Amino acid sequence: MLSIRNIVKQYANHRALDNVSIEVEKGSIFGLLGPNGAGKTSLIRIINQITAPDHGEIFLNGEKLNPTHVSTIGYLPEERGLYKKMEIGEQMLYLAQLKGLSKSDATAKIKFWFEKMEIQSWWNKKVEDLSKGMQQKVQFIATVVHNPELIILDEPFSGFDPVNAQLITNEILELNNKGATIIFSTHRMESVEQLCDSIALIHKSKKILDGKVKDIRNLYRNNSYRIAFKGSINTPTNQMFSINNEKIEDGITHLTILIDPKFSVNDLLNFLIPQVQITELSEIIPSMNDIFIQNVKN
Amino acid sequence: MNKTLLIIKREYFSRVKKKSFLIMTFLVPMLIIGMYALIFALSMNGGDNIPTVEVIDESGIFEKAFDDKKAVNFEISELSLTEAKKKVINNEDAFVLYIPKDISIGGSIEMFAQKKAGLSVISTIERELNDQMRIKLLKDAGIDSETLDKIKPNLSVVSKELTVEGEKDSSSGAAMAVGFAAAILIYMSLFIYGIQVMRGIIEEKTSRIVEVVISSVKPFQLMMGKIIGIGLVGLTQFMLWIVLSASLMTLASTILFKDKIEQVKSEMPMNKQMEAVSTNGPGMDIVKAVQTVQWTYILPVFIIFFLGGYMLYSALFAAVGSAVESDTETQQFMLPITLPLLFTYIMSFSFIVNNPDSSLSFWLSIIPFTSPIAMMVRLPFGVPNWELALSIFLLIGGFIFTTWVASRIYRVGILMYGKKVSFKELGKWFMYKE
Incomplete structure (x- = not known):
C-alpha cells in the first residue's frame, strides 16, 4: 500500500x-514509534506532502506520491487546531472540501459522522466554545470525513480522557475493518500492542527496527519465565536458571x-515437579515498551 | 485552483460577516458626511453664535447703511461712547463699533469688546465700512444711485486645463485633495489589510490548523488565498464606502440646497443654474469642486495602485506572520516593511507636493515599494501615461517578486515552532529547497 524508499531529509x-x-x-495498522525528535513527524509530513524529501521516493498503491493522493490520505497532526472563531459545521465543510469533496457530499458525510459521535447539536457552535476533548473529536472527524484509504494519526490519544480514547480506538478499528490502512505514531506502547499489526522504530533519524509486532516480540524473547508454586525448592546446582524476582x-x-x-x-519442569506443586508457568514475552526502551537506550 | 478559490471564499466571508466589518462600512461614510456637513455648516454660518455689534455713529454717514451680514448683526446704538464702554466691561458678548465724527477726513474707527473679535467678523465689518464709504464718496462726487447699482462687478477666475483633447474644467484644489486622500487611504489600508494578513497567518500557525490545511493544499495556495481574500475584503469596503458616501452626499446636498436650487430654477435657464448656485454659498463651491474631479480616471488608478501595493506589502506581512508565533514578536520584522512606507508618506507630503515633476518624485512614483503612495500624490498634477504604465508594470513585477520571496519563507515558517527567528534564519529558509 505505502512504500517508503530510502528517504533522506536534511535540515540545515x-x-x-x-x-x-x-x-x-x-x-494493516502500522505503528510508527520513536522517541521525541527521532524524525517521526518529519516522515509523516513527507508522506502528507507537506514537505518533500531530499532523496528517496514514496509510492502509494504503486503510484509515485503526487498531489492527487491528498484526497486519499487523512491526517491528524500531533498538534491539533481548528479555526477558533469559525462554526464547527462550516469548518468541517471547509476542511472536507479542501480534501476534494463536493459540498453536498461533504455535508452528508459530516452529518453522518456527527450523528455517529452524537454531536449533531454542535453544528453551529464555535470551536472556542468547546472543551479540548470535544475539539479533538471534531478534529478526528475532519481527519476521516473523506473516507481516506490511508489514515495517519500522530499521537491520536493525547488529550483524550479514557472514555474518549476508547471511543476513538473503536472508530480506528472500525475504519480498519472497512479496509482503511492506518499509520499511527505514539508513545503509548500498550496501545501499540493492542492495535498494531506492524511497527517501525525510528531513532536518531534512522530506522532501527521494523516488522510484525508478534515477530518482533518473539525475536526479543530471552527465555524469561514466570513460575508459581507451593512449597520450597533447592537452588539448582547446575546453573539451570537464575532468579530475577521473588515474591511470596x-x-x-x-x-x-x-x-x-x-x-x-x-x-x-523435571527439576521442579519432584519438589513443589506448580500452579503457574508462563513465558514472559517482552512488551513493546521493554523493546522500545532496550533499543533506544543502546 | 479550485482549492485556492475555497480558501479565498473562507477568508473573504469570514471577515465580511464580522460585525466590525459592518460597523466600519457604515461608520466611515458617516464620518465623511459628518465632516462634510460640519465644513458646510461652518462656512454657511461662520460659527455658532453671530455677534451683535452696536454701532455708535457720530459721523452720521453710515446711519442707515448697515445690513445684517452672515457673520455679524449690526445694531445702531443710541448710547454715548462712555456708556457703551461700560456695557462692554459688564457683558463679555458685547461689541461696540465707534465711528468718530471726523471719519471722512481720515480718522480711525475703533471697536471695543472684552475679547478680540474673530478675523471674519473684523473683515466683514471692514468690507462693509469700505463699501459704504466708497458709495458715499462716489455719491459726493456726483454719481447717482442708479448708476451705482449698475456697477457691481462680480469676477472670478476659472482655471482650465489645456490638453490635446481640448479644454477641461479643473479645480486643482479638489483634485489635489482627492489625490492626497487617496494616498493616505492607500497608506493606511496597506497597514490595515497587511496586518490582517499577518494576524490571520499567526492565528493559523498558533492554532496549528495550518498543518491540517497544508496537508490538503500547497502552502503557496493557502498564502495566496489569504492575501487575495483579504484584498477583496478591502476592495469591497472601499466600494461600499464610495457608494454610500456618494449617495449620502447627494442626499445631503439635495436637502441642504433644495431651497436655493428651486429659487434659482425659477429665475434662470438650465445651463446657468449650476454656476448661479455655486456663487450662492461656499458650501456649494465644495460640491462643484468635487464634481470637477475626474473620478473615472482617479478611481481606476487608485484601485490599481491599492491592489498592487497591497499585494506587494501583504506578501511581506505574510512572511513575517509565518516567522513568528505572536503579535509581540513581529516588531523586529516590521521595520523593513514600515520604513519604506513611512518614508514615502513623509516624502509625499513634504517634497512631492511641492515638486511633483522633479526627478526624485518621478523615481518615488516608479519604484514599486514607494509608488502606490507617491503616484497618488503626483496624480492630480498630471502624470504622463507612459510613466503611469511603467509604474504599474513595475508594481506588478514587484509584487510577483515579493510574493515569490515571501512564499519561500512562508512554507518553512508556518511549520517552525518554538524557535527565536532572526533575519539570518529567514535567509536560510529562503534558500531551502522544496
Whole structure:
C-alpha cells in the first residue's frame, strides 16, 4: 500500500531522516514509534506532502506520491487546531472540501459522522466554545470525513480522557475493518500492542527496527519465565536458571526466572515437579515498551 | 485552483460577516458626511453664535447703511461712547463699533469688546465700512444711485486645463485633495489589510490548523488565498464606502440646497443654474469642486495602485506572520516593511507636493515599494501615461517578486515552532529547497 524508499531529509545542520525505508501493508495498522525528535513527524509530513524529501521516493498503491493522493490520505497532526472563531459545521465543510469533496457530499458525510459521535447539536457552535476533548473529536472527524484509504494519526490519544480514547480506538478499528490502512505514531506502547499489526522504530533519524509486532516480540524473547508454586525448592546446582524476582503471597512463591539457553522448559519442569506443586508457568514475552526502551537506550 | 478559490471564499466571508466589518462600512461614510456637513455648516454660518455689534455713529454717514451680514448683526446704538464702554466691561458678548465724527477726513474707527473679535467678523465689518464709504464718496462726487447699482462687478477666475483633447474644467484644489486622500487611504489600508494578513497567518500557525490545511493544499495556495481574500475584503469596503458616501452626499446636498436650487430654477435657464448656485454659498463651491474631479480616471488608478501595493506589502506581512508565533514578536520584522512606507508618506507630503515633476518624485512614483503612495500624490498634477504604465508594470513585477520571496519563507515558517527567528534564519529558509 505505502512504500517508503530510502528517504533522506536534511535540515540545515541536522539530518531528520537518514535513509529510511518502510513498507506498510494494505489494511494493516502500522505503528510508527520513536522517541521525541527521532524524525517521526518529519516522515509523516513527507508522506502528507507537506514537505518533500531530499532523496528517496514514496509510492502509494504503486503510484509515485503526487498531489492527487491528498484526497486519499487523512491526517491528524500531533498538534491539533481548528479555526477558533469559525462554526464547527462550516469548518468541517471547509476542511472536507479542501480534501476534494463536493459540498453536498461533504455535508452528508459530516452529518453522518456527527450523528455517529452524537454531536449533531454542535453544528453551529464555535470551536472556542468547546472543551479540548470535544475539539479533538471534531478534529478526528475532519481527519476521516473523506473516507481516506490511508489514515495517519500522530499521537491520536493525547488529550483524550479514557472514555474518549476508547471511543476513538473503536472508530480506528472500525475504519480498519472497512479496509482503511492506518499509520499511527505514539508513545503509548500498550496501545501499540493492542492495535498494531506492524511497527517501525525510528531513532536518531534512522530506522532501527521494523516488522510484525508478534515477530518482533518473539525475536526479543530471552527465555524469561514466570513460575508459581507451593512449597520450597533447592537452588539448582547446575546453573539451570537464575532468579530475577521473588515474591511470596498466601504461601505461593512467584518467581521470575531466566533459563540458561543450554536448558529447556522441560528440564525446568523435571527439576521442579519432584519438589513443589506448580500452579503457574508462563513465558514472559517482552512488551513493546521493554523493546522500545532496550533499543533506544543502546 | 479550485482549492485556492475555497480558501479565498473562507477568508473573504469570514471577515465580511464580522460585525466590525459592518460597523466600519457604515461608520466611515458617516464620518465623511459628518465632516462634510460640519465644513458646510461652518462656512454657511461662520460659527455658532453671530455677534451683535452696536454701532455708535457720530459721523452720521453710515446711519442707515448697515445690513445684517452672515457673520455679524449690526445694531445702531443710541448710547454715548462712555456708556457703551461700560456695557462692554459688564457683558463679555458685547461689541461696540465707534465711528468718530471726523471719519471722512481720515480718522480711525475703533471697536471695543472684552475679547478680540474673530478675523471674519473684523473683515466683514471692514468690507462693509469700505463699501459704504466708497458709495458715499462716489455719491459726493456726483454719481447717482442708479448708476451705482449698475456697477457691481462680480469676477472670478476659472482655471482650465489645456490638453490635446481640448479644454477641461479643473479645480486643482479638489483634485489635489482627492489625490492626497487617496494616498493616505492607500497608506493606511496597506497597514490595515497587511496586518490582517499577518494576524490571520499567526492565528493559523498558533492554532496549528495550518498543518491540517497544508496537508490538503500547497502552502503557496493557502498564502495566496489569504492575501487575495483579504484584498477583496478591502476592495469591497472601499466600494461600499464610495457608494454610500456618494449617495449620502447627494442626499445631503439635495436637502441642504433644495431651497436655493428651486429659487434659482425659477429665475434662470438650465445651463446657468449650476454656476448661479455655486456663487450662492461656499458650501456649494465644495460640491462643484468635487464634481470637477475626474473620478473615472482617479478611481481606476487608485484601485490599481491599492491592489498592487497591497499585494506587494501583504506578501511581506505574510512572511513575517509565518516567522513568528505572536503579535509581540513581529516588531523586529516590521521595520523593513514600515520604513519604506513611512518614508514615502513623509516624502509625499513634504517634497512631492511641492515638486511633483522633479526627478526624485518621478523615481518615488516608479519604484514599486514607494509608488502606490507617491503616484497618488503626483496624480492630480498630471502624470504622463507612459510613466503611469511603467509604474504599474513595475508594481506588478514587484509584487510577483515579493510574493515569490515571501512564499519561500512562508512554507518553512508556518511549520517552525518554538524557535527565536532572526533575519539570518529567514535567509536560510529562503534558500531551502522544496
